[in-house]
Amino acid sequence: MTFAYHMPHRPRPDSLPGDRAGPADAGDIASMIRVDQAGELGAKAIYAGQMAVLKDQPSAPLLAEMEAQEAEHLATFDQLVADRGVRPSALSPLWRAAGHAIGAGSALLGERAAMATTVAVEEVIEGHYLEQLDALGRLKTGGDEAELRATIAEFRADELKHRDVALENGAKDVPAYQILSRSVKAGTRLAIWLAKRI
Ligand SMILES: [Fe+2]
Numbered sequence: 001m002t003f004a005y006h007m008p009h010r011p012r013p014d015s016l017p018g019d020r021a022g023p024a025d026a027g028d029i030a031s032m033i034r035v036d037q038a039g040e041l042g043a044k045a046i047y048a049g050q051m052a053v054l055k056d057q058p059s060a061p062l063l064a065e066m067e068a069q070e071a072e073h074l075a076t077f078d079q080l081v082a083d084r085g086v087r088p089s090a091l092s093p094l095w096r097a098a099g100h101a102i103g104a105g106s107a108l109l110g111e112r113a114a115m116a117t118t119v120a121v122e123e124v125i126e127g128h129y130l131e132q133l134d135a136l137g138r139l140k141t142g143g144d145e146a147e148l149r150a151t152i153a154e155f156r157a158d159e160l161k162h163r164d165v166a167l168e169n170g171a172k173d174v175p176a177y178q179i180l181s182r183s184v185k186a187g188t189r190l191a192i193w194l195a196k197r198i
Pocket residue numbers: 040043069070073155159
């Protein structure tokens with residue numbers, strides 16, 4: 001006789017209702033691709049919004065480089081959405097508009113505030129990608145999704161680099177860093193929660 005043991009999952013302190021950490025099934029993978037496409041859309045829009053304001057400032061080349069990488073991430077998830085017939089987030093126009101507003105708004109506060117926003121967003125996103133890698137390691141669909149895992153691992157490394165670039169460029173020198181960081185992180189987590197579902 002065999003027994004299946006189910007360890008209760010304690011929700012992370014910042015998890016939202018309905019978040020869970022069980023084995024991933026096909027529906028979960030579609031949801032992952034949906035939220036990742038939406039997230040990369042938002043990320044690209046944030047950098048585009050920052051560039052719109054800071055295009056003549058010293059940080060412009062860094063912002064442009066990060067925006068180009070987000071465009072690559074987005075193109076990859078656009079392709080995955082198309083290949084697998086995943087329904088894109090119905091809130092895509094919102095992610096584009098909100099991303100642009102956060103990017104431009106933070107940039108209007110100055111280059112360091114833009115960098116602080118990048119740190120907050122990228123920290124949440126890399127944690128989100130890490131959770132997906134963990135879930136994909138507990139697949140119950142049969143396949144191993146090796147390619148998707150490699151893609152997510154690569155993008156996670158890029159997001160960590162973006163965070164480091166922002167830290168090296170004065171992110172923490174901005175006044176009210178904690179308030180800005182907490183607000184942006186809360187907004188990003190809420191966006192992720194919504195884009196998984198809608
Ligand atoms: Fe990205």
